[in-house]
Amino acid sequence: VEHEPQMRPGSTQRGRTRSEARVARGVGAALALFAPAMLTGCGSGGARQTLQKVASWTATARMAADELEARHTTPRYTGKTLAVASDQVASQARSFAPNDLPGALRAPAVGAVTAARQAIRDMSRAAERRDGAALARAAARADSADRALDALLAALPER
Amino acid sequence: MSKILEIALGMVTGIGGFLEAGSIATAAQAGADFGYQLIWAIGVGTLALIILLEMSGRLALVSHRTLADAIRERFGVGYFIVPLVVGLVLSLLVLSAEIGGVAFALQMATGVSFQWWALPVALVGWLLLWKGTFGAIEKGTAFLGLVAVSIAVAALRLHPDWTRVGAGLLPTQPTHERARYWFLAVSIVGASISPYLYYFYSAGAIEDHWDLSYLGINRIVAALGNLFGGVLAAAVLVVAVLVFGPRGIHVERFEQLGLLLTPALGRWGFVFLVATLGINCFSATVEIALSAAYLLAQSFGWEWAEDARPSEHARFSLAYTVAIFLAAVPIALGVDALKLTNVSMALTAASLPVTVLPLLVLMNDRYYLHKHRNGWAGNLALGAVAVLSVVLLVVAIPLQFLGGG
Numbered sequence: 001v002e003h004e005p006q007m008r009p010g011s012t013q014r015g016r017t018r019s020e021a022r023v024a025r026g027v028g029a030a031l032a033l034f035a036p037a038m039l040t041g042c043g044s045g046g047a048r049q050t051l052q053k054v055a056s057w058t059a060t061a062r063m064a065a066d067e068l069e070a071r072h073t074t075p076r077y078t079g080k081t082l083a084v085a086s087d088q089v090a091s092q093a094r095s096f097a098p099n100d101l102p103g104a105l106r107a108p109a110v111g112a113v114t115a116a117r118q119a120i121r122d123m124s125r126a127a128e129r130r131d132g133a134a135l136a137r138a139a140a141r142a143d144s145a146d147r148a149l150d151a152l153l154a155a156l157p158e159r
Numbered sequence: 160m161s162k163i164l165e166i167a168l169g170m171v172t173g174i175g176g177f178l179e180a181g182s183i184a185t186a187a188q189a190g191a192d193f194g195y196q197l198i199w200a201i202g203v204g205t206l207a208l209i210i211l212l213e214m215s216g217r218l219a220l221v222s223h224r225t226l227a228d229a230i231r232e233r234f235g236v237g238y239f240i241v242p243l244v245v246g247l248v249l250s251l252l253v254l255s256a257e258i259g260g261v262a263f264a265l266q267m268a269t270g271v272s273f274q275w276w277a278l279p280v281a282l283v284g285w286l287l288l289w290k291g292t293f294g295a296i297e298k299g300t301a302f303l304g305l306v307a308v309s310i311a312v313a314a315l316r317l318h319p320d321w322t323r324v325g326a327g328l329l330p331t332q333p334t335h336e337r338a339r340y341w342f343l344a345v346s347i348v349g350a351s352i353s354p355y356l357y358y359f360y361s362a363g364a365i366e367d368h369w370d371l372s373y374l375g376i377n378r379i380v381a382a383l384g385n386l387f388g389g390v391l392a393a394a395v396l397v398v399a400v401l402v403f404g405p406r407g408i409h410v411e412r413f414e415q416l417g418l419l420l421t422p423a424l425g426r427w428g429f430v431f432l433v434a435t436l437g438i439n440c441f442s443a444t445v446e447i448a449l450s451a452a453y454l455l456a457q458s459f460g461w462e463w464a465e466d467a468r469p470s471e472h473a474r475f476s477l478a479y480t481v482a483i484f485l486a487a488v489p490i491a492l493g494v495d496a497l498k499l500t501n502v503s504m505a506l507t508a509a510s511l512p513v514t515v516l517p518l519l520v521l522m523n524d525r526y527y528l529h530k531h532r533n534g535w536a537g538n539l540a541l542g543a544v545a546v547l548s549v550v551l552l553v554v555a556i557p558l559q560f561l562g563g564g
Binding site: 052053055056057059060062063064067070071072073074076077079080081084088146150 | 266267268269270272406407408409411412414415417418421425426428429
């Protein structure tokens with residue numbers, strides 16, 4: 001007949017001391033706290049964060065175009081920066097989850113993100129062709145998209 | 160006269176040493192996201208670096224031992240493995256970030272993608288280490304790095320609200336994105352007090368044959384050089400507040416930094432920014448590669464001296480050769496240099512106790528410092544840095560996950 005091992009004072013049923021169990025619970029709680037962040041990676045903070053990032057890159061693209069027009073930067077630098085902005089906004093647009101937003105803001109948000117994405121893509125292409133007029137036209141559209149994004153962000157509660 | 164020259168050169172080196180990829184990037188991010196609110200973190204980092212450099216310099220010139228030598232000798236090889244491994248891993252990470260900074264500066268200047276520049280940058284850095292002397296590397300790159308003064312000029316031309324700048328010296332709670340705020344605070348401190356800086360500084364004191372007559376120079380160089388470096392890092396933050404803040408630009412990539420100075424300085428602003436990023440990151444690249452080689456050589460008792468021929472100290476030369484080319488690989492593979500910078504700065508902050516706590520013991524050891532041991536004020540200051548380092552160890556990694564995105 002096998003007997004249950006006698007429990008030591010201060011031990012749990014599985015033979016671990018209380019302090020060991022406390023450490024294990026602490027580690028479990030820490031993992032529960034940080035696992036979502038580790039698994040999803042940085043930058044998955046929902047629709048508000050996506051809108052913020054798109055607005056930031058739209059403003060970057062606008063400023064890059066303005067500074068090129070003022071001859072403060074080079075076409076090479078501007079072209080590269082606009083290409084990066086285009087990639088970043090496209091990436092944000094792909095992961096955009098408008099369902100996180102209040103119902104009334106979903107459609108305008110999708111519209112603003114799409115408009116920003118298209119405007120910055122066109123800016124990047126215009127910069128590649130060294131077409132100043134097309135760059136200015138696309139920059140004006142990016143400006144409108146940027147204002148729409150700012151209005152949406154102002155309507156959303158701060159995290 | 161020569162002592163005044165030493166002080167001037169030391170101060171210039173301090174400016175160049177302070178401002179590199181980590182401090183430029185984190186200060187710009189902080190200014191863009193939180194206005195003047197994080198200037199205090201630069202102040203804390205600067206003060207802590209002054210304390211650590213003065214003490215590691217004093218330790219070297221009194222005991223004729225580098226910080227690494229003294230830690231190994233006093234605490235034994237068993238303990239020394241920890242700062243050695245941590246120091247080498249972090250040096251490689253920070254070295255990658257600095258090579259990334261130079262590569263991005265070259266991308267801004269030429270339009271050629273940063274990945275293509277990683278190995279050429281490593282090659283030029285290696286050539287400088289192979290052919291150059293310690294003095295030429297330290298002083299030459301630091302003098303060129305004075306171009307960073309243009310950032311202070313830009314800050315002045317943008318007419319910041321000095322009352323608000325001053326208010327930023329006092330820590331305040333953020334109104335939004337608390338995790339991001341504290342992550343950036345930790346990264347700024349990590350960028351300011353990277354262990355490579357004081358390993359390099361103490362090895363430099365030995366290379367430059369500092370003796371007891373340099374006690375005062377050590378104090379002045381550590382204080383004023385890094386104070387000016389801290390002021391320039393604060394200037395980056397101020398310019399970011401005034402240029403990126405109103406436009407809603409958050410700094411996520413090095414490319415965005417090309418626009419930092421143009422509103423204040425026009426075309427020259429772009430040129431100065433590219434030069435500042437390129438030269439200061441290059442200066443940090445060669446210093447970190449050298450620092451990693453010093454650490455390895457001092458750990459294993461190899462002969463080491465940057466001024467000697469590479470063939471005379473072959474293992475030391477091999478160490479910086481491997482370090483610089485190994486660190487170039489992630490950038491050549493296209494790793495996001497700004498993310499790498501942020502991660503390495505936070506990890507650097509987390510690693511501080513392994514060197515700061517032993518330094519606290521060493522600075523009170525009569526065997527090493529004789530009558531030049533710390534007094535109560537020195538111990539209070541270093542004790543405060545030690546407490547700060549332990550706090551950073553506890554919070555840095557969780558904040559990396561919560562606010563580093």
